[in-house]
Amino acid sequence: MTEPARDTIVAVATAPGAGGVGIVRLSGAGASAIARTLAGRALRPRHAHHVRFRDARGEVLDDGIALYFQGPASYTGEDVVELQAHGSPAVLQELLLRCCELGARRARPGEFSERAFLEGRLDLAQAEAVADLIAAADARAARAARRALDGEFSRRVDAIADELLAIRVHVEAAIDFADEPLDTLGGAGLGKRFDALALALAALLRAAERGRRLRDGLHAVIVGPPNAGKSSLLNALAGSDRAIVTDIAGTTRDLLQETIRIDGVELTLVDTAGLRDGGDAIEREGMRRARAELSRADLAIAVIDARDPEAGHAAVADAIAGVASVLWLHNKSDLLASGPAFDPGTDEVLHVSARTGAGLDALHRRLRGLAQGEGEDAGEGAFTARARHVDALLRAQAHLVEARGQLDHEILDLAAESLRLGHDELGAITGRVRPDDLLGHIFSSFCIGK
Numbered sequence: 001m002t003e004p005a006r007d008t009i010v011a012v013a014t015a016p017g018a019g020g021v022g023i024v025r026l027s028g029a030g031a032s033a034i035a036r037t038l039a040g041r042a043l044r045p046r047h048a049h050h051v052r053f054r055d056a057r058g059e060v061l062d063d064g065i066a067l068y069f070q071g072p073a074s075y076t077g078e079d080v081v082e083l084q085a086h087g088s089p090a091v092l093q094e095l096l097l098r099c100c101e102l103g104a105r106r107a108r109p110g111e112f113s114e115r116a117f118l119e120g121r122l123d124l125a126q127a128e129a130v131a132d133l134i135a136a137a138d139a140r141a142a143r144a145a146r147r148a149l150d151g152e153f154s155r156r157v158d159a160i161a162d163e164l165l166a167i168r169v170h171v172e173a174a175i176d177f178a179d180e181p182l183d184t185l186g187g188a189g190l191g192k193r194f195d196a197l198a199l200a201l202a203a204l205l206r207a208a209e210r211g212r213r214l215r216d217g218l219h220a221v222i223v224g225p226p227n228a229g230k231s232s233l234l235n236a237l238a239g240s241d242r243a244i245v246t247d248i249a250g251t252t253r254d255l256l257q258e259t260i261r262i263d264g265v266e267l268t269l270v271d272t273a274g275l276r277d278g279g280d281a282i283e284r285e286g287m288r289r290a291r292a293e294l295s296r297a298d299l300a301i302a303v304i305d306a307r308d309p310e311a312g313h314a315a316v317a318d319a320i321a322g323v324a325s326v327l328w329l330h331n332k333s334d335l336l337a338s339g340p341a342f343d344p345g346t347d348e349v350l351h352v353s354a355r356t357g358a359g360l361d362a363l364h365r366r367l368r369g370l371a372q373g374e375g376e377d378a379g380e381g382a383f384t385a386r387a388r389h390v391d392a393l394l395r396a397q398a399h400l401v402e403a404r405g406q407l408d409h410e411i412l413d414l415a416a417e418s419l420r421l422g423h424d425e426l427g428a429i430t431g432r433v434r435p436d437d438l439l440g441h442i443f444s445s446f447c448i449g450k
């Protein structure tokens with residue numbers, strides 16, 4: 001069955017605003033004919049032509065460089081034409097309108113990359129990496145997105161999916177020989193393969209979680225009892241009076257989010273309502289939100305009063321129990337003659353004063369290190385990933401655990417189904433399996449022209 005022919009799309013591919021050069025890009029079967037009319041001559045594939053772009057009456061809109069990439073050797077896999085004009089928004093709009101007069105349609109956000117995906121030029125994780133590369137906040141994130149774009153993440157997903165498929169085939173075959181015990185069908189070997197697969201999946205999950213943090217930046221949530229100085233600390237780190245600070249316990253009720261950069265490294269800080277027993281309905285809702293936010297945190301910054309660390313510790317201990325890493329800040333160190341000994345176990349403690357600024361340099365260094373993934377083996381070979389990918393890997397892992405149990409009880413048909421579900425989760429990462437709406441959801445968050 002052949003796909004219906006796609007229409008020809010057009011968009012300004014360069015960023016909005018004035019620039020040295022601006023690019024109008026076309027993709028689709030009509031691209032080269034439209035360019036021929038605009039440029040007044042046929043374009044040779046893969047040659048740079050200096051031409052004049054003309055309107056309907058033959059008047060010159062601009063002169064520029066025209067490039068023709070004949071499909072499938074193009075970004076989208078379709079015929080692509082680039083009109084590289086002077087980077088004037090007005091000129092680019094006129095070129096765009098002229099392309100529409102000649103039969104093109106304005107592209108939706110991400111539609112060029114969507115076509116590259118549909119034409120098999122990129123898989124879905126790679127297409128997402130294009131958007132992540134464009135949006136990367138720093139060089140490290142850009143390099144990691146570049147690796148995902150080169151397929152480093154996809155290859156690892158595919159390798160696990162292939163092995164999972166081989167195990168599925170084995171199990172499905174065993175179902176057809178239901179009289180034989182699984183052992184005589186290679187059951188022991190199957191168990192070993194299974195364990196190796198589970199290990200590989202767990203390693204990939206850890207890498208994807210680091211990749212998610214690289215893409216989104218560190219998500220740090222400030223928690224502590226009321227009046228400990230959480231909002232003062234947010235203000236000190238943000239370098240502005242972002243949050244209301246008073247000496248009334250229970251001042252902050254809503255979540256307050258602020259993105260900060262330390263030496264070019266981005267992280268998100270969230271200030272929360274102080275945790276304590278009781279409080280009015282508004283304060284209790286604030287505390288509920290604080291706890292919910294903690295469940296999404298990479299880091300809890302636990303702010304407690306340096307004069308009574310035991311009480312502070314007790315107030316937040318249960319709320320931070322599930323958070324991957326915790327940094328304890330003993331605040332108001334300016335009010336302290338000498339710090340009382342306190343041992344929070346394996347977590348780190350820093351003594352600071354949001355009021356005088358004491359200890360904030362050390363805090364900056366530590367936060368930058370954490371945001372960069374210091375102490376993790378992330379550096380070389382790291383790739384970006386998205387929450388969508390991490391969630392799919394987690395679901396795949398859960399299906400594998402189910403399958404393992406079913407296999408141990410020799411309930412082969414259920415095991416086969418669990419394996420299929422796990423396989424589909426992996427396929428959804430690279431787009432080989434496409435649940436309804438997945439593509440629309442993903443590509444609509446791209447920029448226009450990409």
Ligand SMILES: Nc1nc2c(c(=O)[nH]1)N(C=O)[C@@H](CNc1ccc(C(=O)N[C@@H](CCC(=O)O)C(=O)O)cc1)CN2
Nearest residue numbers: 013023025067069072073074075076080082121130450
């Ligand atoms: N001017 C311009 N610069 C750009 C892009 C673009 O579309 N236009 N890109 C857009 O994202 C990126 C580069 N991506 C591209 C990917 C593939 C092909 C392409 O024509 N591929 C053919 C030929 C390969 C070859 O000869 O090396 C192919 O893969 O068959 C072009 C650009 C960044 N720079």
Ligand SMILES: Nc1nc2c(ncn2[C@@H]2O[C@H](COP(=O)(O)OP(=O)(O)OP(=O)(O)O)[C@@H](O)[C@H]2O)c(=O)[nH]1
Nearest residue numbers: 226227228229230231232250251252274332354355
């Ligand atoms: N001396 C001293 N006072 C501080 C310090 N940090 C904060 N304060 C004061 O402590 C009081 C409470 O500060 P906030 O930042 O509002 O405390 P919070 O933890 O956000 O409080 P809630 O929003 O009520 O949970 C204010 O009067 C601050 O000026 C500090 O390092 N030293």
Ligand SMILES: [Mg+2]
Nearest residue numbers: 230231251252
């Ligand atoms: Mg506050």
